[in-house]
Amino acid sequence: xxSMEEAMKKPLPTPDGDSAAFWKGxxxxxxxxxxxxxxxxxxxxxxxxxxxQCGAEDLxxxxxxxxxxxxxxxxxxxxxxxxFKGDTPYAVVLVQLDEGPRMISSMVDCDPEKVAxxxxxxxxxxxxxxxxxxxxxxxx
Amino acid sequence: xxxxxxETIRGKAAVIGIGMSPVGQVPGKSPLWLAANxxxxxxxxxxxxxxxVDGVLCGHAFAAPFHRxxxxxxEYMGIRPTFSNTLQVSGATAATMFNIAAAAVxxxxxxxxxxxxxxxxLTGMTPDMALRSMTESRDQQYEMPFGIxxxxxxxxxxxxxxKDYGTTAEQLAMVAVTQRNHALRTxxxxxxxxxxxxxxxxSGLVTTxxxxxxxxxxxxxxxxxxxxxxxxxxxxxxxxxxxxxxxGECYTHEHIFLMPSxxxxxxxxxxxxxxxxxxxxxxxxxVAGVYDCFTGTVIMVLxxxxxxxxxxxxxxxxxxxxxxGGAVPCNTNGGLLSFAHPGIPGALFHFHEVISQLRGxxxxxxxxxxxxxxxxxxxxxxxxxxxxxxxTENTL
Numbered sequence: 001x002x003s004m005e006e007a008m009k010k011p012l013p014t015p016d017g018d019s020a021a022f023w024k025g026x027x028x029x030x031x032x033x034x035x036x037x038x039x040x041x042x043x044x045x046x047x048x049x050x051x052x053q054c055g056a057e058d059l060x061x062x063x064x065x066x067x068x069x070x071x072x073x074x075x076x077x078x079x080x081x082x083x084f085k086g087d088t089p090y091a092v093v094l095v096q097l098d099e100g101p102r103m104i105s106s107m108v109d110c111d112p113e114k115v116a117x118x119x120x121x122x123x124x125x126x127x128x129x130x131x132x133x134x135x136x137x138x139x140x
Numbered sequence: 141x142x143x144x145x146x147e148t149i150r151g152k153a154a155v156i157g158i159g160m161s162p163v164g165q166v167p168g169k170s171p172l173w174l175a176a177n178x179x180x181x182x183x184x185x186x187x188x189x190x191x192x193v194d195g196v197l198c199g200h201a202f203a204a205p206f207h208r209x210x211x212x213x214x215e216y217m218g219i220r221p222t223f224s225n226t227l228q229v230s231g232a233t234a235a236t237m238f239n240i241a242a243a244a245v246x247x248x249x250x251x252x253x254x255x256x257x258x259x260x261x262l263t264g265m266t267p268d269m270a271l272r273s274m275t276e277s278r279d280q281q282y283e284m285p286f287g288i289x290x291x292x293x294x295x296x297x298x299x300x301x302x303k304d305y306g307t308t309a310e311q312l313a314m315v316a317v318t319q320r321n322h323a324l325r326t327x328x329x330x331x332x333x334x335x336x337x338x339x340x341x342x343s344g345l346v347t348t349x350x351x352x353x354x355x356x357x358x359x360x361x362x363x364x365x366x367x368x369x370x371x372x373x374x375x376x377x378x379x380x381x382x383x384x385x386x387x388g389e390c391y392t393h394e395h396i397f398l399m400p401s402x403x404x405x406x407x408x409x410x411x412x413x414x415x416x417x418x419x420x421x422x423x424x425x426x427v428a429g430v431y432d433c434f435t436g437t438v439i440m441v442l443x444x445x446x447x448x449x450x451x452x453x454x455x456x457x458x459x460x461x462x463x464x465g466g467a468v469p470c471n472t473n474g475g476l477l478s479f480a481h482p483g484i485p486g487a488l489f490h491f492h493e494v495i496s497q498l499r500g501x502x503x504x505x506x507x508x509x510x511x512x513x514x515x516x517x518x519x520x521x522x523x524x525x526x527x528x529x530x531x532t533e534n535t536l
Contacts, residue, residue, distance in 0.1 A: 007272045013281035023281075046282050046395070072300040072402055078346040080289030081272025092292050092347075094300075094397060102397040106286040117303050134285050 010083045012132050021061055022047040027133040030125045031063035034099055045101035066123030067140060068097040075112045091115040095137055109138040148417045151536045153242035154373040154381035156366050157186025158492050163361030163480040164330035167263040171201035171209075172216045174362030174485070175258030179217060182364040188252065188376065193366070195223035195250030197241055199233040199257045199484030202273045203264030213256060223250035230277060230519025231431055232389070233257075234487035235526035238515075239387035241367040251368060257484040258362030270358055277520060279395055291355060291434065293396040293521025295347045298436025301403045302349060304451070307439060309349055311454030313340035315435035316353050316477050318463050323474025325505040330357055331478040340435075354435040356476035356486070363488035365495075382495045383536060385420070385512070386529040388413025396521040406525030407444035407516055414527040415446075420512060420535070422446035427497045427507045428468050429490025429515040432475040438462070441516055442470070445527075469507045472497060487517040491528075498532050511535050 015023040025033040035044045035051075038060055042053035050057055072094040079085045091112035096102050107115055108124055120140035128134045159181025161174040169177075175198065183190055196219060198210035206212040210226040213219075223244055227233050234257070241253040261270045274290045301307050317337055323329040335353060343352040373381040390406030390413075393399045415421050422445055430445070432438045439453035447468050448456040456462070462470040473479045473493040476486045494513035496502050512531045518524060 004269065007269060010287070011280055011284040013285055015281070019281055045397070072296040072303075073348075074292045074295035074299055074350075075345070075348045076287060076289060076292060077344070077348075078271075078289070078291075078352075080275040080287060080292070082268050083272075084287040087287060090287060092286055092288050092296070094296050094402070104283050104286055104288060104395070104397050106288075117300075128285065136286075 007081050008083055012129055018049055019047045023132065025061065025063070026125055026135055027131065032066055032123055032135050033061040034064045034101060035059045036062050043099050043101060045097070045103050065098050068095040068121055070115060070117060070119045070121060071096040071102060072117070073115050075115065089113065093121070093137060095121060105135055105137050107138065108136045149242040149246055149387065150385055150417050150419070151383045152246045152370050153367055153384045154370050154378070155384070155495055155530070156368055156373050156376065156378045156381055157182040157188070158495050159185055159364045160489070160492055161258065161362040163328055163482070164359055165262055166260065166360035169260060169360065171204040171258045171260055171264065172213055173258070174260065174360065175213050175256045175364065176217050178258065178362040178364035179254055179256045182254070182366050186366040186378070188366065190217055190219050193219050193252050193254045194221055195241070195244055195253035196221045197224070197237045197253060197255050198226050199237070200226060200228055201259040202270065202483050203260045223253070229524040229526070231433060231487055232517040232519045232524035232526040233484050234491060235387070235515055235517040235528045236389060238367065238384055238491065238528045239389065239526065242384040242387065245367060245369045251372065253367045254364060255367060256362065256364035257488050259483040259485055260360040261358045261482050262360045264360065267358060282395060289347060290521070291350060292347045294434045294437055295350050296396070297402050297440065297522060298434065299349050301436060301440055304403055305454070307454035309341060310337050311439065311458050312349065312354055312435040313337040314457050315432070315438045316340050318457065319432065319471050319475045320478045321463070322472050322505065323478035326473045326479055329474045329479045330359055331474065349436070350434055356433045356481040357478070359480035359482040361480050361482040361485050363485045363492050365491065380499050380532070382498050382530050382532065384528060385531045385535060386414040386416070386418030387527065388417065389526040391524055392522070394523055399522060403440060404450065405440055405444050405518065405522045407441050407518065407527065410525040410527040411445045411516065414529045418529040418531070420529065424512055425468050425514045426510040427472065427494055427513045428470045429494045430470045431487060431490070431516055431518045432471055432477050435477070437518070438470070441518065445514065445516055464507065472502065472505050472507065490515050490517070494530060498530060
């Protein structure tokens, strides 16, 4: 069980050996890095040590275009705990990136109730802490 | 993945005792008390003493700090098992415990296994803390920072199902209405007032497309079972042992964004494994417990278990397919939506209900002639799926 004090704070990522480059890319360059497998060509999100398709270690980080479409979404009216209560309603989106992979994010700079299936969206980087920038999306 | 092994657990293990604590709002009782209370009832039902238990399997409890709940429960009850584990595959944990217990009692790891769970999500925690604790199960780097409730992962799958197959909000609501009607016949159910489709649609949005009444309850409670080998069940003179006929599991992803299909779940494969092992198919199932954390979950899983074609789950429910007189009465106790949902014990209640149906002990909610039952558990945004098929002696 987490403490009430912890529950009041928004959860932030703690980068690890697999993901350090990803979070650095967002924070220092405003770029969403995807991993491209040099062996089989698979493109993957999120960052890890092996290609999930062929198991190779020969992975290269390349910035994504930052464009995609809303594959599915859900507008949150009842927050998952106290930290997000002030933000409701907000739209959590399952974004299908133009490069292929899907990712979870939430929408900014728009009316959450106007979010729709297949809506084109664009990456927005927002600083969330001194050393962390989060990837959000806005309508394109 | 067809035939894993010819030597299976089919019919070789039996549930010989079942028990349930008080459920719903149970103030002043710890998760361990709830589990132990259910366990003592299961032991009494089986007619054996706790000294005869040599295996203990449990799930975790949100409101209790124990990393090894099964070990803590053993100590609490004065049991010293020689086989024990605390399993964690979220909502699918219950069925995995039955599958593993069946293997354990046939592989020489244990003779008599106690399966138990207890938690107090309702009175042991505030609603805010209960929801946040569940959210802690999402990935801290790629999911949690975006304020994604566990409900949201399921909501996004149902939402896409609505887009792809034309499933309607009214059809989702019909799952809640059907199960509420079932709960009205279940003594001890947390929800006791009938509801209509309009009630569900007017109950306030939680996370689209789900309204409050599309979501399962937050409850206290515990359930427990005694599993032993079929041989030992016979030598103990158990009146109506219920046999574990088949089991299967499937784990398709961890992160919701890596779910291979957002609208088809691991139930397709877990149930195929269970059906193949049991030697039965969906048409043979008399009664089912289908994990119902949300209404849309039931519709998707009814399809994936083969009770209706893909995409027709909404219509199946609307036409009465999941209630008495339909193709397969499901969640006859009211399920997680209307009976109770204290976390891990929630899916154990599905086992309790299906086993009670097979024993013919369900009174006014008895499914006439029920011989073969199926329980499907799932969790973590469909990351985990586990199916168990249970049957009476006639199905062996």
